Amino acid sequence: MNYIDKARELGAALSQTPEVQELKAAEAAIMADPASKEAFAQYQEKERGIVTTQMISKIAPEKDTISLLDLKVRLMNRYPLIKAYFIQQQSYEKLMAMVNLTLTTAMHGMPSANDLPIPEEFKGMAQQILDKISGGNVMEKMQISPDMLKGIKLPPTL
Secondary structure: OOHHHHHHHHHHHHHOOHHHHHHHHHHHHHHHOHHHHHHHHHHHHHHHHHHHHHHHHOOOOHHHHHHHHHHHHHHHHHOHHHHHHHHHHHHHHHHHHHHHHHHHHHHHOEOOHHHOOOOHHHHHHHHHHHHHHHOOOOOOEOOOOHHHHOOOOOOOOO
């Protein structure tokens, strides 16, 4: 089995999902509106600068990250097309997170929500997601040792 061919098949299948199609449509709508297009280009330029900084120094200055978030909120409040894009982007990111989690569990086995370092309140929801990934099929159980969980810290407010 050629994994590159399988990855291409997965990419082609994902490109047909509503999440990807609607994200592309939202981006096209921004590009068709000159004011939204110019504002969105400013956001993308600022975002690229932060990504470049992270690649070089691994940590972007907090003020730059906050500034980008502030710009995003202002753009969403002023430009409905940009707001629609960011809403669609969240749906797309959820889809990709589910795909990534599915790939990971296929390679390493399925954890139990009880094994995950998450607050008790979230374990039921986490188990539902894991059950959805397995598609009702019994999967090999992931082996999680206490050493694997060392250094994982959740915010105290969770």
